[in-house]
Amino acid sequence: MGLDDRKLAVLRAIVEDYVATQEPVGSKSLVERHQLGVSSATVRNDMAVLEEEGYIRQPHTSAGRVPTDRGYRLFVDRLSRVKPLSPAERRAIERFLVGAVDLDDVVHRTVRLLAQLTRQVAVVQYPSLARSSVRHLELVPISTTRLMLVMIADTGRVEQRLVELPAPVPAADVTDLRRLVNEKLVGSRLSETPPLVQALVEESAAHLRPAMTTLSTVLLETLVERHEERIALAGTANLTRGGLLDFQGSLRPILEALEEEVVMLKLIGEVESTTTRVLIGDENEIDNLRAASVVSTGYGPGATALGGLGVLGPTRMDYPGTIATVRAVARYVGELLAQN
Amino acid sequence: MGLDDRKLAVLRAIVEDYVATQEPVGSKSLVERHQLGVSSATVRNDMAVLEEEGYIRQPHTSAGRVPTDRGYRLFVDRLSRVKPLSPAERRAIERFLVGAVDLDDVVHRTVRLLAQLTRQVAVVQYPSLARSSVRHLELVPISTTRLMLVMIADTGRVEQRLVELPAPVPAADVTDLRRLVNEKLVGSRLSETPPLVQALVEESAAHLRPAMTTLSTVLLETLVERHEERIALAGTANLTRGGLLDFQGSLRPILEALEEEVVMLKLIGEVESTTTRVLIGDENEIDNLRAASVVSTGYGPGATALGGLGVLGPTRMDYPGTIATVRAVARYVGELLAQN
DNA sequence: GACTGGCACTCGTTACAGTCGAGTGCCAGG
DNA sequence: CCTGGCACTCGACTGTAACGAGTGCCAGTC
Numbered sequence A, B: 001m002g003l004d005d006r007k008l009a010v011l012r013a014i015v016e017d018y019v020a021t022q023e024p025v026g027s028k029s030l031v032e033r034h035q036l037g038v039s040s041a042t043v044r045n046d047m048a049v050l051e052e053e054g055y056i057r058q059p060h061t062s063a064g065r066v067p068t069d070r071g072y073r074l075f076v077d078r079l080s081r082v083k084p085l086s087p088a089e090r091r092a093i094e095r096f097l098v099g100a101v102d103l104d105d106v107v108h109r110t111v112r113l114l115a116q117l118t119r120q121v122a123v124v125q126y127p128s129l130a131r132s133s134v135r136h137l138e139l140v141p142i143s144t145t146r147l148m149l150v151m152i153a154d155t156g157r158v159e160q161r162l163v164e165l166p167a168p169v170p171a172a173d174v175t176d177l178r179r180l181v182n183e184k185l186v187g188s189r190l191s192e193t194p195p196l197v198q199a200l201v202e203e204s205a206a207h208l209r210p211a212m213t214t215l216s217t218v219l220l221e222t223l224v225e226r227h228e229e230r231i232a233l234a235g236t237a238n239l240t241r242g243g244l245l246d247f248q249g250s251l252r253p254i255l256e257a258l259e260e261e262v263v264m265l266k267l268i269g270e271v272e273s274t275t276t277r278v279l280i281g282d283e284n285e286i287d288n289l290r291a292a293s294v295v296s297t298g299y300g301p302g303a304t305a306l307g308g309l310g311v312l313g314p315t316r317m318d319y320p321g322t323i324a325t326v327r328a329v330a331r332y333v334g335e336l337l338a339q340n
Numbered sequence C: 001g002a003c004t005g006g007c008a009c010t011c012g013t014t015a016c017a018g019t020c021g022a023g024t025g026c027c028a029g030g
Numbered sequence D: 001c002c003t004g005g006c007a008c009t010c011g012a013c014t015g016t017a018a019c020g021a022g023t024g025c026c027a028g029t030c
Helices: A005-021 A027-033 A040-052 A069-079 A087-097 A103-118 A171-185 A190-203 A206-225 A236-240 A252-259 A261-268 A319-338 B005-021 B027-033 B040-052 B069-079 B087-097 B103-118 B171-185 B190-203 B206-225 B236-240 B252-259 B261-268 B319-338
Strands: A121-125 A134-143 A146-153 A158-164 A231-234 A276-280 A292-299 A307-314 B121-125 B134-143 B146-153 B158-164 B231-234 B276-280 B292-299 B307-314
Touching: A005 A027, A005 A040, A005 A069, A027 A040, A069 A276, A069 A319, A087 A103, A087 A319, A103 A121, A103 A231, A103 A307, A103 A319, A121 A236, A121 A261, A134 A171, A134 B134, A134 B146, A146 A206, A146 B134, A146 B146, A146 B158, A158 A206, A158 B146, A158 B158, A171 A190, A171 A206, A190 A206, A231 A261, A236 A252, A236 B252, A252 A261, A252 B236, A261 A292, A261 A307, A276 A319, A292 A319, A307 A319, B005 B027, B005 B040, B005 B069, B027 B040, B069 B276, B069 B319, B087 B103, B087 B319, B103 B121, B103 B231, B103 B307, B103 B319, B121 B236, B121 B261, B134 B171, B146 B206, B158 B206, B171 B190, B171 B206, B190 B206, B231 B261, B236 B252, B252 B261, B261 B292, B261 B307, B276 B319, B292 B319, B307 B319
Parallel strands: none
Antiparallel strands: A121 A231, A121 A307, A134 A146, A146 A158, A276 A292, A292 A307, B121 B231, B121 B307, B134 B146, B146 B158, B276 B292, B292 B307
8 A cells, every 4th residue: 555755756757757758658768767776677566566556557468557547646746846937937927918908808818828838728717707896887778678788897807788678768767777786786796796686676766666677687697697707718729739649539528528618617617716726537527528637726816716717638748837837827817917 | 624514413423422421432332322324434434534624533543532622612613502401400590599698699609509500610700890880988987097998889799998097087087088989989880980089089178188098099909900800619529520531630720720810800700791602621821721611601780791600611511501501590690680 | 426344453451470579577586 | 675587468560462442444335
């Protein structure tokens, strides 16, 4: 059961070599490339133990060893330390993110940056609406029975929605409605709005009541419950690096999963704090992603997360480097949004 | 030079069989599957001519024939007629598009629908801002020196942008600014705004001048010149159908091109009218897409296009079916937006 | 003159046998 | 407990042969 230090060193070496070369690594090349201080025969014995414990496996007899998901897990947890970013990377991050003009811009730049630095698929969630508060609500009349509701959140997000009124509402009433919703809701967190919206209906004057009722329904439905979360994606072309060896031959399931916003949100959007999470292969709950690993983290000012971001790649990935990059980018983005 | 009717029929049969089976088609199987009324030897002679003229080619000696890009072109132009949609497809389109609550929703549903029906990659451009007109402009104070500018277009598009003011502006002035820009710009087409914005600066009162100047810069920059166009994408997983035979082995260039909004816009966003365009393989100006075909069209109320949409797939695609679907979807979307 | 049947030929695909070598497991000895 | 040595395994690669789909061409027929 107990793995002594040398066995751990062997595992580390296997992971590093395999990540670098993409080929099963044998005992001989191991001792050549790493100063393990023992012979290949000894390493072979260690490997046998590691295999027995499920950390590595042989693709076929008489081939080298490849780390299992479990092996990567051990590697990430105990055998690696986060690589410091190179100055070049730091510079790249700064250069990439300055000059962003609005939230969309920030998110798009971030996701591209992340894809580029990690050379993998990057996913960035827009700042969660549930964790934002209302900065302003605007009602724009489209016709006498239609309003465009626009909500601006303090994170810079802007959401719109068409409201079909039950009966024509004169312009003056629209002004009243606008004033009322703003008075009541501005400054409150979206997650806290439901009771406020309720109160809004009850307190409004009789002639505004019907309009306010539909308005509140829309507010609740769209802004609080429904697909209020959004994500941006970049770097899908990186999936094709490493031939078809990664992802056991077919990109299909991966591409499918990436297109399902719901799935992606579940993957990176569940963060509460800005800690980093690494999901390796099988650990992934989403079947389509069983052949992939995901490194994700929350970003936001301080330790509370406004949203999540991360990258997805083959289980055979450079975890220390990827983790470092993901964290660094998240930190920069958090700062950037805090200035807002 | 002249291809008689039978040779054309042979070409048509080759295209149809190849699209269906994905395998080079030989003279024998051709006469079996189609009632050409002649023997395989005759067909062989015809094929030799077709090959000489560049409409088909042999992957290698002693293999069947495969259409060339030129062959597909001839097929599309002269040998096929647009397939009428099946009732099921019609129903699918209607079912999919009713219940869309806002523009984002319409666009997303459309792109998914298109991907699903054609089983290919779908691209939908948001209604072009340049061809929209301003419905409302909103200025939301973030701080005394920062405004959030929100523009709502008649197509339902909402664009926002942060404005850094040169000096603090009191709330009353913001109200004035808001009134001024709305008075001047509402109802005008975005492409016509530059002179109006100019006039706006010149006509505004002295104390509003500095703020109005930056505001106008932002208006022009963001809303008129810059990345004002957006697109949505779906169905990338469909690229993996048909193994790696399509796209000559690598999805990489395709995925790369799909991620470049600029490239995609060039591809489907240049439409002026609602005519359908088919680009086959080589005809494509974008190198990365030389192995693919694109069927695109404009959509909009009437014959003027608000934006473009289309699908991208292997040159070996069901052109008649795809063209029919793309057109039908575009028409429905056009109608949907017209109701708006 | 156009079409057809027949036939020789091409060449990719598949199957099979044989070799090579990286890598292993095990064991006896230090 | 480590090491050198050795027999063994098995995938990767190579060469050869048989197969067959498909072609091009030609002489014969309507």
